[in-house]
Amino acid sequence: xxxxxxxxxxxxxxxxxxxxxxxxxxxxxxxxxxxxxxxxxxxxxxxxxxxxxxxxxxxxxxxxxxxxxxxxxxxxxxxxxxxxxxxxxxxxxxxxxxxxxxxxxxxxxxxxxxxxxxxxxxxxxxxxxxxxxxxxxxxxxxxxxxxxxxxxxxxxxxxxxxxxxxxxxxxxxxxxxxxxxxxxxxxxxxxxxxxxxxxxxxxxxxxxxxxxxxxxxxxxxxxxxxxxxxxxxxxxxxxxxxxxxxxxxxxxxxx
Numbered sequence: 001x002x003x004x005x006x007x008x009x010x011x012x013x014x015x016x017x018x019x020x021x022x023x024x025x026x027x028x029x030x031x032x033x034x035x036x037x038x039x040x041x042x043x044x045x046x047x048x049x050x051x052x053x054x055x056x057x058x059x060x061x062x063x064x065x066x067x068x069x070x071x072x073x074x075x076x077x078x079x080x081x082x083x084x085x086x087x088x089x090x091x092x093x094x095x096x097x098x099x100x101x102x103x104x105x106x107x108x109x110x111x112x113x114x115x116x117x118x119x120x121x122x123x124x125x126x127x128x129x130x131x132x133x134x135x136x137x138x139x140x141x142x143x144x145x146x147x148x149x150x151x152x153x154x155x156x157x158x159x160x161x162x163x164x165x166x167x168x169x170x171x172x173x174x175x176x177x178x179x180x181x182x183x184x185x186x187x188x189x190x191x192x193x194x195x196x197x198x199x200x201x202x203x204x205x206x207x208x209x210x211x212x213x214x215x216x217x218x219x220x221x222x223x224x225x226x227x228x229x230x231x232x233x234x235x236x237x238x239x240x241x242x243x244x245x246x247x248x249x250x251x252x253x254x255x
Contacts, residue, residue, distance in 0.1 A: 011195040012161040019137040025135035029108030035123035039065035042130030050138040061150040073151040074204020081196030087191035093237035
């Protein structure tokens with residue numbers, strides 16, 4: 001397996017693990033609070049919808065000319081990567097509170113209890129929340145799998161990495177019967193942000209017609225360089241940044 005393929009597999013694995021942890025927290029909250037059967041139906045419906053999206057977009061992406069594909073893939077990865085990296089840097093600096101799965105679980109469970117109207121049989125609230133949570137987190141997974149896989153014509157490898165990540169998270173959640181709060185999610189998000197931004201920069205530049213010295217080996221310089229710069233920025237912000245968030249408060253969205 002080449003360095004680029006290893007980087008693909010690791011990046012997809014980490015990104016999918018993060019998204020799976022967040023989706024699992026939502027499903028656990030509504031399942032334990034209201035209806036497991038309806039929550040699982042929502043998960044299944046979302047999985048079917050995501051499979052349809054992948055089947056529809058996969059062949060369309062792989063049919064694009066390689067340069068156009070690399071520009072498209074590079075742009076998409078930069079959009080995702082820079083968003084993840086910005087939030088990871090702010091969290092590492094202490095300017096933005098770290099994501100807390102236990103707090104997210106408590107908030108979702110409280111919202112489920114407050115929804116009321118729980119009856120025997122199908123529970124529309126559990127179905128809808130599970131469907132929405134899995135679909136939204138899964139869409140990011142699908143785009144990452146497709147963009148990484150299509151660019152290197154390794155959709156199967158990307159899908160396998162995603163499948164392993166999701167399986168491990170689900171098995172961990174079933175075994176723990178609780179949110180995976182001990183997973184180093186914020187560190188994983190930092191790593192994913194660096195990887196996505198690095199690959200997006202690399203492929204976008206190649207698609208625009210430029211070439212990197214050493215070809216794929218340039219990633220061995222780009223990734224650690226971006227990591228060092230990001231850590232230095234987090235350290236600088238930690239010393240000179242804005243006011244710290246209140247303890248226990250998660251600022252911003254779920255990612």
